[in-house]
Amino acid sequence: MLISRNIQRIKPSVTLAITARAKAMLAEGIDVVSLSAGEPDFDTPQNIKDAAIRAINQGFTKYTPATGILELRKAICKKFERDNGLAYDPSQVIVSCGGKHSIYLAILALVDEGDEVIIPRPYWVSYPEQVRIAGGNPVVLTPTKENGLKVSPQDLRSALTSRTKLLILNSPSNPSGIVYTRDELAALAEVVLEAGIYVLSDEIYEKIIYDGARHCSIASLVEGMVERTVVVNGVSKSYSMTGWRIGYAAGPEAVISAMGKIQSQETSNSCSIAQMAALEALTGPQDSVGAMIEAFDRRRRYIVDRLNSIEGISCPVPQGAFYVFPDVSSYYGFFHKGKRIEDSVDFCEFLLDEMKVACVPGAGFGMDTNIRLSYATSLENIEKAMDRIEEGLKKLQR
Numbered sequence: 600m601l602i603s604r605n606i607q608r609i610k611p612s613v614t615l616a617i618t619a620r621a622k623a624m625l626a627e628g629i630d631v632v633s634l635s636a637g638e639p640d641f642d643t644p645q646n647i648k649d650a651a652i653r654a655i656n657q658g659f660t661k662y663t664p665a666t667g668i669l670e671l672r673k674a675i676c677k678k679f680e681r682d683n684g685l686a687y688d689p690s691q692v693i694v695s696c697g698g699k700h701s702i703y704l705a706i707l708a709l710v711d712e713g714d715e716v717i718i719p720r721p722y723w724v725s726y727p728e729q730v731r732i733a734g735g736n737p738v739v740l741t742p743t744k745e746n747g748l749k750v751s752p753q754d755l756r757s758a759l760t761s762r763t764k765l766l767i768l769n770s771p772s773n774p775s776g777i778v779y780t781r782d783e784l785a786a787l788a789e790v791v792l793e794a795g796i797y798v799l800s801d802e803i804y805e806k807i808i809y810d811g812a813r814h815c816s817i818a819s820l821v822e823g824m825v826e827r828t829v830v831v832n833g834v835s836k837s838y839s840m841t842g843w844r845i846g847y848a849a850g851p852e853a854v855i856s857a858m859g860k861i862q863s864q865e866t867s868n869s870c871s872i873a874q875m876a877a878l879e880a881l882t883g884p885q886d887s888v889g890a891m892i893e894a895f896d897r898r899r900r901y902i903v904d905r906l907n908s909i910e911g912i913s914c915p916v917p918q919g920a921f922y923v924f925p926d927v928s929s930y931y932g933f934f935h936k937g938k939r940i941e942d943s944v945d946f947c948e949f950l951l952d953e954m955k956v957a958c959v960p961g962a963g964f965g966m967d968t969n970i971r972l973s974y975a976t977s978l979e980n981i982e983k984a985m986d987r988i989e990e991g992l993k994k995l996q997r
């Protein structure tokens with residue numbers, strides 16, 4: 600076989616695959632409502648676009664240092680200090696081509712062949728695959744039921760082995776929307792320090808949080824944690840800048856410098872123009888962030904109510920991010936046009952093919968009983984999608 604064994608064992612991103620399929624159907628003139636991608640529907644704020652246009656006009660179109668321009672890394676340090684109580688030097692910060700890329704670089708820098716990486720279920724689709732690309736072994740941890748979908752210190756202890764290198768935490772979580780409290784994170788930090796492992800803390804949804812929940816970075820909590828944590832964040836979600844591909848990470852200097860070494864051989868720097876736009880996002884007016892969160896919150900309440908009003912669907916209220924992750928498994932075993940719905944993939948296929956609503960199967964997130972719907976789209980679209988789902992489920996037969 601032509602393709603390397605390592606790459607043969609990874610799966611393509613299911614979130615991107617479904618989004619592409621929905622876009623292709625739209626291009627064919629099919630009226631699809633897509634609740635698939637985790638991508639804010641708002642335009643990038645004008646001040647940010649202007650900063651990019653200025654950068655182009657001023658000829659800021661050449662290579663930058665591989666880890667990103669100093670001004671942006673300084674602005675990121677200020678952000679960490681202001682929002683998370685974390686003091687970093689710019690040498691402990693790297694700017695990469697999106698949060699996904701920052702995560703990948705951190706995994707490559709930390710994980711050796713055969714190392715185990717603990718990933719709580721449900722997880723974002725790319726974590727296990729990126730660990731596999733690095734030659735590591737993802738160890739998927741199912742939280743005990745009493746804690747809902749949150750990992751307890753006991754859960755974490757039970758997953759540790761002599762090969763454990765890293766724990767990946769994502770709060771607010773994609774896909775579940777859970778947000779860990781300060782105390783919950785502090786208790787996990789104690790176990791991490793005791794075990795001498797590292798944490799990759801994916802905080803990309805930090806700003807998208809509701810009902811008075813508070814985001815807290817595990818790196819800031821217990822003495823010694825900052826040396827054990829790589830914090831990943833970015834501008835994509837908070838500033839509606841998914842296409843600009845700017846993510847960043849902060850952590851121990853040795854880890855960040857290893858990530859910089861990989862990046863220098865891999866992509867050189869992230870786009871110079873997008874870096875200038877990200878600088879404006881972090882240092883310019885912040886009012887657009889609040890306006891987006893208010894809109895997400897209205898959509899969140901609406902979609903949760905609609906889903907829970909459908910018989911057989913149970914949808915917890917997310918505290919953060921812009922996804923709902925309902926359990927739809929009571930429909931498994933039902934038939935449509937003679938075809939049996941066996942799992943979340945069949946369920947989403949039915950919704951897409953028959954009802955023209957695109958959602959992501961929970962199987963991609965390690966939880967086949969559920970599906971993920973993104974509410975980062977207009978209320979009008981969400982209403983249309985919910986009407987179709989409600990209607991469609993009535994057509995299923997036992």
Ligand code: GLU
Pocket residue numbers: 612614615635636637638699723724725773
């Ligand atoms: N993080 C978003 C999602 O989960 C964007 C797509 C991706 O990169 O997976 O939908």
